[in-house]
Amino acid sequence: MPSMTKRDYYEILEVSRQSSSEEIKRSFRLKARNLHPDNKNSGDEAAFKELAEAYEVLSDDQKRALYDRYGHEGVKGSTHSFDNFDFSSFAGFGIDELIESFFGGGFRTSRRSGPEPGSHLQYELQIDFLEAVFGVEKKISIKRLQECEECKGSGAEPESKTITCSTCTGTGQVQQVINSWFGQSIRVSECPSCQGSGKHIEKPCRGCHGIGLLKKNSDFTVKVPAGIDSGTRIRVPSGGDKGRHGGGFGDLFIFVMVKEHEEFIRDGENIFIKQNISFALAALGGEINIATVDGDKLLKVPAGTQSGTVIVLKSLGVPRLNNPSRRGDQLVQLNVETPIKLSKEERNLFEQLAQIRGERLGLDKEEKSDQKEIPKKVSGKEKTKTDPQINKMDNSIIDKIVEAFKSKADSV
Ligand SMILES: [Zn+2]
Numbered sequence: 094m095p096s097m098t099k100r101d102y103y104e105i106l107e108v109s110r111q112s113s114s115e116e117i118k119r120s121f122r123l124k125a126r127n128l129h130p131d132n133k134n135s136g137d138e139a140a141f142k143e144l145a146e147a148y149e150v151l152s153d154d155q156k157r158a159l160y161d162r163y164g165h166e167g168v169k170g171s172t173h174s175f176d177n178f179d180f181s182s183f184a185g186f187g188i189d190e191l192i193e194s195f196f197g198g199g200f201r202t203s204r205r206s207g208p209e210p211g212s213h214l215q216y217e218l219q220i221d222f223l224e225a226v227f228g229v230e231k232k233i234s235i236k237r238l239q240e241c242e243e244c245k246g247s248g249a250e251p252e253s254k255t256i257t258c259s260t261c262t263g264t265g266q267v268q269q270v271i272n273s274w275f276g277q278s279i280r281v282s283e284c285p286s287c288q289g290s291g292k293h294i295e296k297p298c299r300g301c302h303g304i305g306l307l308k309k310n311s312d313f314t315v316k317v318p319a320g321i322d323s324g325t326r327i328r329v330p331s332g333g334d335k336g337r338h339g340g341g342f343g344d345l346f347i348f349v350m351v352k353e354h355e356e357f358i359r360d361g362e363n364i365f366i367k368q369n370i371s372f373a374l375a376a377l378g379g380e381i382n383i384a385t386v387d388g389d390k391l392l393k394v395p396a397g398t399q400s401g402t403v404i405v406l407k408s409l410g411v412p413r414l415n416n417p418s419r420r421g422d423q424l425v426q427l428n429v430e431t432p433i434k435l436s437k438e439e440r441n442l443f444e445q446l447a448q449i450r451g452e453r454l455g456l457d458k459e460e461k462s463d464q465k466e467i468p469k470k471v472s473g474k475e476k477t478k479t480d481p482q483i484n485k486m487d488n489s490i491i492d493k494i495v496e497a498f499k500s501k502a503d504s505v
């Protein structure tokens with residue numbers, strides 16, 4: 094064996110010297126799963142062997158004590174010979190099966206009890222914004238494998254005889270003995286000849302071609318809880334396919350997708366809405382009806398409201414999932430609309446108002462800043478072009494939220 098500096102066992106397992114045996118075991122499982130030969134990306138034979146050796150010592154109280162006192166010298170010769178162990182013989186083993194057979198020594202079998210359940214199924218359920226807020230019951234219909242009624246799941250015509258499978262002598266399973274450094278292990282898998290049923294059917298059922306299962310529609314009523322958000326998964330136990338040879342049903346997973354609303358923008362438990370108000374309303378204050386998920390509500394606009402002001406309507410947001418009595422808020426952003434076209438009368442009133450308030454609309458010649466710095470061609474029209482941009486900056490919070498939601502929806 095080439096003389097190599099051996100790494101510290103604790104370091105390999107990334108645990109401290111004070112770690113409990115549970116912590117060591119947990120770390121080993123995690124690392125073994127990564128390095129396992131079935132793991133195409135991270136499977137690593139050398140590292141796996143190193144890890145196995147470290148675990149063999151640290152999982153044994155006596156060996157661990159010796160290692161703690163004398164280091165690698167203390168446990169020399171008491172570990173398995175890892176150099177001769179055939180890593181690839183583990184391919185196809187589940188890691189838990191593998192760990193089961195680790196260090197236990199001797200002869201072990203792992204046998205699944207009973208036939209396997211059917212596959213899990215997925216379903217995408219689209220619901221409206223308000224349905225997500227308040228919850229809803231939806232009827233869905235999915236196609237899934239169920240027992241064939243003609244043969245009651247046996248796969249055979251009524252008068253058909255069944256013959257015991259010769260490959261597995263009726264057990265439905267075949268065994269394979271695997272020898273490796275930790276001893277013998279038996280791998281049990283489904284019999285390829287009879288697909289695990291243990292028998293062959295003389296006359297297969299015509300309805301299901303001997304499979305015993307058929308795709309049929311099933312109806313489910315799905316209770317979507319209040320406060321659900323897009324991407325949430327609802328599990329319907331036994332809503333999936335029926336398993337073969339009497340195996341149970343898999344599960345059904347419903348992925349809820351919430352449609353966007355024209356006015357309401359959701360951010361977790363809060364709901365945002367933009368509301369335009371007039372000049373006069375902003376200045377004088379008053380009342381408006383504002384749309385909420387609970388219907389229109391009276392909103393008092395305070396006198397002197399600035400454009401962009403956000404008013405919080407407490408507890409009119411989205412109910413908390415699984416605790417619907419607690420609700421988020423609705424946030425109303427008020428935007429003051431500047432009139433674009435003015436009638437002659439309106440223009441006069443604005444001019445009067447400006448006069449009363451002592452607001453001058455122009456400047457005397459001597460008050461004007463250095464004209465050389467301003468290009469003469471700047472007209473009033475071009476100036477007003479910049480004003481809406483300033484307003485847009487006031488709206489940036491809402492716009493950012495809208496943006497955030499859009500990009501979220503795109504990436505899903
Ligand atoms: Zn059938």
Ligand SMILES: [Zn+2]
Pocket residue numbers: 258259260261262263264265266284285286287288289290291292
């Ligand atoms: Zn068989």
